[in-house]
């Protein structure tokens with residue numbers, strides 16, 4: 001092939017890659033030092049996870065990512081895996097802090113809020129034996145089925161999860177969904193009556209310490225032990241934005257026995273990253289202390 005023909009192919013390839021104005025410049029020979037393709041900004045999703053900690057999920061990135069104050073103080077670091085990085089940072093309570101997310105392709109600024117309103121809206125808020133929810137906290141809910149209520153986005157995701165499980169031959173439903181502070185208190189007291197305080201604390205959260213109060217947790221009927229449903233949930237719940245919150249491998253961190261039926265909604269991007277990283281507990285994933293006891 002003649003050299004001129006090769007040049008034409010190369011210019012055409014550059015034009016196809018760069019497109020538009022850059023493509024026109026490529027045909028004029030200007031593209032040799034220009035990057036191919038359009039710039040892609042990283043996508044940042046963030047929520048408070050406690051009253052003094054925020055988590056930032058950065059998608060569309062490679063390499064290391066850090067979260068810092070606008071003055072340059074580094075608060076947290078992460079490394080991308082399959083294009084996504086999770087970074088958590090301790091920030092002042094009950095206020096809004098301006099932060100910068102520094103990636104290899106650019107810097108994104110955000111306002112991370114730990115106000116009550118931001119915590120109440122968070123999809124990633126953590127409750128455990130060390131972190132309590134206020135007795136007054138009651139999220140806005142929708143009715144999912146019968147008497148079972150959830151936050152709206154969780155209820156919709158549950159619908160997709162249930163349909164997919166049924167298609168795979170594993171029908172399921174609710175054993176439990178949202179539980180109020182008062183409802184949790186009553187449930188815990190019934191566990192104490194039958195198991196005693198120590199037994200109750202292994203199987204049932206005290207009032208204010210249950211993620212059922214968030215309206216983002218579901219106990220799935222029949223997802224027990226090594227049943228086919230439990231195995232399907234363990235492998236696939238992330239596709240619908242859920243994680244198994246109390247896995248067998250994290251009892252020392254969560255303080256709860258293995259609960260293959262208890263799924264927690266966090267949204268697909270976080271559930272996917274959590275799963276890719278083979279994370280076991282939200283506590284370690286968000287850099288929070290383990291919570292084996294009260």
Ligand SMILES: [Zn+2]
Nearest residue numbers: 217218219262
């Ligand atoms: Zn549960």
